[in-house]
Amino acid sequence: MSELVVGYRAEPTLARFHRSRAFVRGVMGPVGSGKSSAMCVELLLRAARQRPGPDGMRRTRFAVVRNTYPELRTTTLKTWADWAPTQVCPVRGSAPLTARMAAPLADGTRLDMEVLFLALDSADDARKLLSLELTGAWVNEAREVDKAVLDALLGRVGRYPPKRLGGPSWSGLIMDSNPPDDGHWWQRMAEEERPDGWEFFRQPSALVEAAGDYALNPLAENLRHQPLGGDYWLRQAAGKSRQWVAVYLQGRYGCVAEGRPVYPEYDDERHLARQPLAPLPGVPLLLGWDFGLTPACVATQLAPGGRLLVLAEYAGQGTGIRRFAREVVAPALRSRFAGLSVQSHGDPAGRARAQTDERTCMDELAAAGIPTQPARSNDFTARREAVAGFLAGGEPGADGKQGAPAFLLSPNCTLLRKGFLSGYRYERLPVMSGGEERFAERPLKNSYSHIHDALQYAALAAEEPGRKTQARRRGGAGGRPADVMAGY
CATH class of the missing domain: 3.30.420.280 (Nucleotidyltransferase; domain 5)
Structure with a gap:
């Protein structure tokens, strides 16, 4: 398992995320800040640290959730394959998409990790979870997923492996997201209600405002993994509205228009x-x-x-x-x-x-x-x-x-x-x-x-x-x- 995460070094915010023992953990930040990779590494580490059963098998089962099937397949699954290549963790193509990794570990135990990739958006979709028994779950781009899906997932984690096979050493729900709208359930949970057992992490802005323009934030995370370096974010800022930059590059709560706004005259700050x-x-x-x-x-x-x-x-x-x-x-x-x-x-x-x-x-x-x-x-x-x-x-x-x-x-x-x-x-x-x-x-x-x-x-x-x-x-x-x- 260690060879799969070789070279991974968590950024400061993500290091705190990995150390946390909270039952529900969420990371919000700008695009390209390494959030999804951190989620993949977290599942791999939890699988490797799972308590072995009497037969020496470390069994885990995780659900990975995205709001739509096309995004699940073209985005989430591709990120997963970067950390768990199909040679060692093949994916079965029929729905639900299922990846399975079975491998010997250095201590003589064996790994048996199952990952179910599910497209869930609405409260109606939450019914698909009723029969699942999971160790944990990851919700990718959580701002696009209904809160009812999270509530349903929380009732399904911690149920695998059964006690006779060792029981789960860890169970919980992890999630990542670009910033959602003001008033979204993420903001309500993170900033207002702050439920016991929940912890939220917010990454630094990728860009800061300087002399009427944008400059790279020296605290930006995941900079060393971007092929273009800081230009990855600076190029995206060109020609974009202040609100778009605030949400996607500075990691702030807010809305971004799709289509043409009726009132381009509106300025939220003014x-x-x-x-x-x-x-x-x-x-x-x-x-x-x-x-x-x-x-x-x-x-x-x-x-x-x-x-x-x-x-x-x-x-x-x-x-x-x-x-x-x-x-x-x-x-x-x-x-x-x-x-x-x-x-x-x-x-x-x-x-x-x-x-x-x-x-x-x-x-x-x-x-x-x-x-x-x-x-x-x-x-x-x-x-x-x-x-x-x-x-x-x-x-x-x-x-x-x-x-x-x-x-x-x-x-x-x-x-x-x-x-x-x-x-x-x-x-x-x-x-x-x-x-x-x-x-x-x-x-x-x-x-x-x-x-x-x-x-x-x-x-x-x-x-x-x-x-x-x-x-x-x-x-x-x-x-x-x-x-x-x-x-x-």
């Missing part, structure tokens, strides 16, 4: 508030609504000076507007926004009567105590431009730098933020070989589009000339009273 926004006293609350079986509502205020503050988001799933308004939004208006006057605007299609009782969505909102007007337009371009106008606006700063933005998003609006960063986008269309990129004319309908539609209706109301003029007048000569905007 437009996201540092702390949750509290409502401004005496300033009307502007609500925007989207209807259907996935209703959505966004609460905003047009602050003195003309800045649009996005305070809260409310999203329904599989519920009608009546229940959503009465059980979700109305209670929030009575508690969090008590004492504020409310001006509510919604999708003009909400004036259509239902075939059952002929009540409209506007009727339902009025009955819930939230009289609502149809937005002045349902044209997508007008709606997008209303939001984009606030995103692009702001006060001039000193020395030619940007000052305070005209749009500020509260960090508790997680759906809106993820939509801005990646989810609310134009879908990429197929192109002929050698052709230019093409995108759909309207955004993809998904879990982010409804909440962004609601924001657009609020922004349409906020950008009305009379309303913006009144907001500036309330702001006084300075346009932004320090007591009102403190902390924003």
